[in-house]
Amino acid sequence: MSLKYRIIPVTPFQQNCSLIWCEATKRAAVVDPGGDLDRILAAVKEEGVTVEKILLTHAHIDHAGGTADLARQLTVPIEGPHQDDNFWIQGLPQQAQMFGFPAPDVFTPDRWLEHTDTVTVGDQTLAVLHCPGHTPGHVVFFHRDSGLALVGDVLFHGSIGRTDFPKGDHATLIRSIKDRLFPLGDEVAFVPGHGPMSTFGQERATNPFVSDHRG
Numbered sequence: 137m138s139l140k141y142r143i144i145p146v147t148p149f150q151q152n153c154s155l156i157w158c159e160a161t162k163r164a165a166v167v168d169p170g171g172d173l174d175r176i177l178a179a180v181k182e183e184g185v186t187v188e189k190i191l192l193t194h195a196h197i198d199h200a201g202g203t204a205d206l207a208r209q210l211t212v213p214i215e216g217p218h219q220d221d222n223f224w225i226q227g228l229p230q231q232a233q234m235f236g237f238p239a240p241d242v243f244t245p246d247r248w249l250e251h252t253d254t255v256t257v258g259d260q261t262l263a264v265l266h267c268p269g270h271t272p273g274h275v276v277f278f279h280r281d282s283g284l285a286l287v288g289d290v291l292f293h294g295s296i297g298r299t300d301f302p303k304g305d306h307a308t309l310i311r312s313i314k315d316r317l318f319p320l321g322d323e324v325a326f327v328p329g330h331g332p333m334s335t336f337g338q339e340r341a342t343n344p345f346v347s348d349h350r351g
Contacts, residue, residue, distance in 0.1 A: 139260045139279045143327060144179050146172035147237070149198040154286055154327055156279075157185040158258025165257045167191045167277065167286050168199040168329070169206045171237065176206065191255060192216040192245065193288030194274040195224035196301075197231035199329060204241035213246035215255055218266050221273025223303075249275050265316045269309020270297030278320060285326040285336075291317060293334040296345045313346050 144153045147170045155176070157164035164185035169176055180187055187210050192200055194217045207214050224231075228240045249255070251266035255277065265276040270289045274297075277286040289297040291313055299306040317326075322337025340348050 139257065139262075139282050139284065140183075141284065141327070142179055142183060143333075144172075144176055146170050146175060147198045147201065149235075150330060151198040152327055152329055152331075155179050155183065155185070155187075156257055156286070157183065158260045161258035162186060163188045163258030165189045165191050165255075166206065168193055168288065169202040170198040170200065171202045173202050173206055173209070176202070177209075187212055188257070189255075190214045191277060191286075193276065193286065193290075193329070194271040195221040195228070196271065196289070197228060197235055197237050197240070199288065200225065200228065201232060201237050201240045204243040207243065214243060215247045216245060216249045216264070217271075217275050218250065218268075218273035219248040220268065220303075221271050224271060224273070251275075267309075267312035267316050269299060269305055269307075269312045271301065272303045274312075276317065278324075280320075283321070283324045285317065285320065285324055287317065287326045287328055289329040291326065291339060291343075291346070292328045292330060293332050293339070294343055296343070297329075310346060318346075 141156045146153045151170045154167040162185045164187045232239050249264045253264040262277045262279045267276045267290045324336045
């Protein structure tokens with residue numbers, strides 16, 4: 137028995153919300169519910185799982201906009217991101233206004249996450265890696281047994297996260313990828329915040345921003 141996942145693109149930004157669940161217990165978590173809650177809840181029903189928590193990689197509107205509403209509907213706790221993203225959570229209404237999203241409620245996570253913490257989903261355990269750069273409080277969730285990482289907007293197939301937002305930092309982001317993600321192993325597959333999945337090995341070989349061949 138292992139960790140299963142399903143990617144649910146949400147919001148006009150086609151953000152990869154993920155439904156992850158423990159095969160043995162059918163207990164699940166929703167990672168980055170940015171919006172389109174009806175689509176997320178339909179996936180939960182189709183998979184026959186019970187959501188026990190919400191996990192957040194970071195607090196940009198397309199990843200966190202539906203969080204308070206979903207937590208209220210399902211009566212579940214919110215875990216993540218790192219506390220350094222609190223200013224993004226407090227600014228969710230302004231973010232929504234800027235990008236034409238429905239106005240979301242501000243919330244306080246039930247648990248802020250730190251580097252080397254763990255989170256559980258049913259009987260499965262995922263490691264937490266603090267990977268700042270795109271946002272200062274960005275975290276990544278890594279399930280070692282299945283070689284799967286949920287990396288939010290840190291790394292994409294062929295690209296990396298933007299660093300031109302408040303408190304973003306390009307050098308910090310590159311360090312997060314090279315020092316915290318790539319050492320997990322070339323074979324690790326990752327779900328990015330947008331676009332198709334890839335592996336760390338593929339990005340090390342071909343990604344123009346962080347490949348081993350970049351001078």
